[in-house]
Amino acid sequence: MRITQILRSKLKDFSNLPKEYIERSKRQVYWETPKAVNYLPRTIERKKFRYTTNRSWTGQFRQQNLPNTIRKKVFMQPIEEWSYFRGDRVEVLVGKDKGKQGIVTQVIPERNWVIVEGLNWHYRQVGKDEDFPGIIVKSEAPLDVVTGIRLVDPSDLQGCEFEWRFTEEGEQVRVSKRTGRLIPIPEMNNQTHDYKSPAAYVERDKDTKAATVGEITFTPKLCTFEMDIMEEMGIKEDREAHKSYWY
Known part of the structure; x- marks a missing residue:
């Protein structure tokens, strides 16, 4: 296997934290004056991070990856299937x-x-x-x-x-x-x-009940919003659309 750089994160599999929380903690968006003639600044979002022993949702990780900081690239041999776990x-x-x-x-x-x-x-x-x-x-x-x-x-x-x-x-x-x-x-x-x-795990009073989380509250349909309203109110469409021709 050739040496390459891992570009995607696998933290979601090992952090025991929601994926949205990790992505929000890592996100870095800042303003930059455009090089061309333009009156509006542009936003830049950081895509490459330097991973260390500090987890990506901590303040230490953000301190090591401050905006406009460039660190030396790390090249490593990627592992297709991770085989080591906590407790081994x-x-x-x-x-x-x-x-x-x-x-x-x-x-x-x-x-x-x-x-x-x-x-x-x-x-x-x-x-x-x-x-x-x-x-x-x-x-x-x-x-x-x-x-x-x-x-x-x-x-x-x-x-x-x-x-x-x-x-x-x-x-x-x-x-x-x-x-x-x-x-x-x-x-x-x-x-x-x-x-x-x-x-x-014990459910607390303020926790959302497991039965509520597993309850199906949305059924997908091939209907528009207007068609759903008409179905709920019992309105039937009896009008006929006029024929139109495209030349």
């Missing part, structure tokens, strides 16, 4: 923690990155100022999923190669090539900001 046990293949195993806590498919809890960490200085020396915090650095990690087989807790297969019920699952054992997607991947698991 993986083995590190590079760095000082080579050979150690850990749990994936964050996935960043825009850069082919995952962050493993407690591994591949480093110290960084935060809040340094003229009057304040700052503080030292411990932070995990991202790992590349192509060259930096591999999944762990749950049967023997050893790193393995895997592939996607289909069960008899038609469900797509990950299977270890060495032992043939299924590698299920962890329950941690289903956790959201509202609940730890879908089964544990």
Whole structure:
């Protein structure tokens, strides 16, 4: 597969936030004086963003992608089907923690990155100022999923190669090539900001009821607005249109 740049975002699959909210948070529209002779300014919307460990709906992401800022392009090998999820046990293949195993806590498919809890960490200085020396915090650095990690087989807790297969019920699952054992997607991947698991969700008084959300309130028809009104009021059209001729 040739090296190319990923142009589309996959955040909608992993953020557990509405797609409209993410797109609205990322959107940057500003005014610019046109180069040609024109009395009206034109609007420009940013299309290319620099993705890092900061999620696109946060203020840190917007700070790194301020208007009129150009950052160096990042070229990477695209992955057709993402196969790593939060909660997976993986083995590190590079760095000082080579050979150690850990749990994936964050996935960043825009850069082919995952962050493993407690591994591949480093110290960084935060809040340094003229009057304040700052503080030292411990932070995990991202790992590349192509060259930096591999999944762990749950049967023997050893790193393995895997592939996607289909069960008899038609469900797509990950299977270890060495032992043939299924590698299920962890329950941690289903956790959201509202609940730890879908089964544990409890409807509140101010929440919209599930029955109301699933109720069908619109039936598509091949009718105009006027025709719908006439049908509701019981008005029948008995007039005949005059013939017209086009020459």
